Amino acid sequence: MSLSFRKTYKFAVKSAIYITIFSSSLVGILTYLFFEFSWLFILIFTFLIAIFSFFMLQYRVERFIYRRVKKIYDDISFLDSTSFRNQPITTDMATLTKQVKKFATDKKLEIEMLKDREEYRREFLGNVSHELKTPLFTVQGYISTLLDGAMEDKKIRKKYLERADKGVERLVYIVEDLDMISKLEMGDESMEMVEFDIVELTQNVMDLLEMKANKKEITLNFDSKYFRPILVFGDYEKIQQVVMNLMVNSIKYGKFGGSTEVGIEDLTNNKVIVRITDNGEGIEKQNIPRLFERFYRVDKSGARSEGGSGLGLSIVKHIIEAHDEKIYVESTFGAGSEFSFTLEKVETALSK
Numbered sequence: 129m130s131l132s133f134r135k136t137y138k139f140a141v142k143s144a145i146y147i148t149i150f151s152s153s154l155v156g157i158l159t160y161l162f163f164e165f166s167w168l169f170i171l172i173f174t175f176l177i178a179i180f181s182f183f184m185l186q187y188r189v190e191r192f193i194y195r196r197v198k199k200i201y202d203d204i205s206f207l208d209s210t211s212f213r214n215q216p217i218t219t220d221m222a223t224l225t226k227q228v229k230k231f232a233t234d235k236k237l238e239i240e241m242l243k244d245r246e247e248y249r250r251e252f253l254g255n256v257s258h259e260l261k262t263p264l265f266t267v268q269g270y271i272s273t274l275l276d277g278a279m280e281d282k283k284i285r286k287k288y289l290e291r292a293d294k295g296v297e298r299l300v301y302i303v304e305d306l307d308m309i310s311k312l313e314m315g316d317e318s319m320e321m322v323e324f325d326i327v328e329l330t331q332n333v334m335d336l337l338e339m340k341a342n343k344k345e346i347t348l349n350f351d352s353k354y355f356r357p358i359l360v361f362g363d364y365e366k367i368q369q370v371v372m373n374l375m376v377n378s379i380k381y382g383k384f385g386g387s388t389e390v391g392i393e394d395l396t397n398n399k400v401i402v403r404i405t406d407n408g409e410g411i412e413k414q415n416i417p418r419l420f421e422r423f424y425r426v427d428k429s430g431a432r433s434e435g436g437s438g439l440g441l442s443i444v445k446h447i448i449e450a451h452d453e454k455i456y457v458e459s460t461f462g463a464g465s466e467f468s469f470t471l472e473k474v475e476t477a478l479s480k
Contacts, residue, residue, distance in 0.1 A: 148178040267295040305439040312446040323474045324364045325357035330390050333371045346382045351391035358392055359474035366447045373440040374404045374467045382408035398473055405466040411459035420445040
């Protein structure tokens with residue numbers, strides 16, 4: 129292992145000066161008293177003793193400290209010993225101090241990240257439990273009522289079975305969405321990349337959601353007329369799900385008589401951006417960073433009455449990231465929201 133020295137060390141220099149002064153004075157006095165006095169001899173001796181003292185002090189003291197600091201690292205597993213084997217040994221205490229501070233900072237960040245993950249895990253498990261428990265108890269309640277004798281009444285039997293069916297449907301939504309997110313995270317969900325017209329896809333989604341929007345008198349439209357197809361490259365079904373989920377949310381949280389507008393623009397030479405804008409409730413600033421978390425709901429009470437699995441935005445984020453694209457959100461509370469995501473143009477995608 130190589131050994132590196134710095135040019136200036138206050139401690140070694142001062143100590144070497146003290147030793148040199150003392151040694152030179154002592155030798156000078158002894159030479160004067162017992163031998164023939166020589167200034168040349170004194171100067172050479174002074175120079176040699178100064179050089180020797182400096183390097184010996186620097187090497188021995190910092191080597192001594194370094195070995196013990198390293199032993200502490202090894203004993204408490206504070207630093208990986210391989211980091212010392214793979215790097216030159218330094219006797220510079222400033223460098224050691226920087227290493228300690230850097231590692232301590234990294235460990236602090238790691239601990240904070242683990243705490244955040246643990247908090248997220250607890251919250252996630254609580255949300256999963258709640259989301260599953262609500263429809264399960266609903267189904268259980270209706271079935272138990274029917275078994276207790278209510279099934280003899282045809283009207284009650286039909287009504288309760290229909291409500292139980294809705295509860296089961298909600299459970300299926302949650303399980304299927306969780307399964308999709310898990311596959312996307314692990315990279316097990318295959319992507320069938322094809323070229324398609326994003327304008328046509330969006331229009332199809334609008335047609336499917338027309339009745340849902342009409343219940344709240346919300347209009348679904350483009351920001352302008354698109355006379356030519358805009359061809360992009362991606363998984364058609366998954367991008368359709370992205371547009372569907374974003375537009376469903378805009379309707380769900382839209383105000384009565386409001387609107388949802390879709391715009392498709394060139395972002396760069398090889399990208400387009402799809403914007404879905406509404407004039408609904410909007411989102412408070414503190415909620416925006418957590419929008420894409422699983423089961424996170426801005427409206428803790430009212431949102432569940434609208435149905436769904438609570439995983440829509442999380443699925444959107446995972447699908448867009450699986451395409452190596454970006455999703456953005458801008459919102460003003462009380463004025464509306466805009467969700468946008470990028471896609472690759474066909475011309476660029478096919479040239480790869």
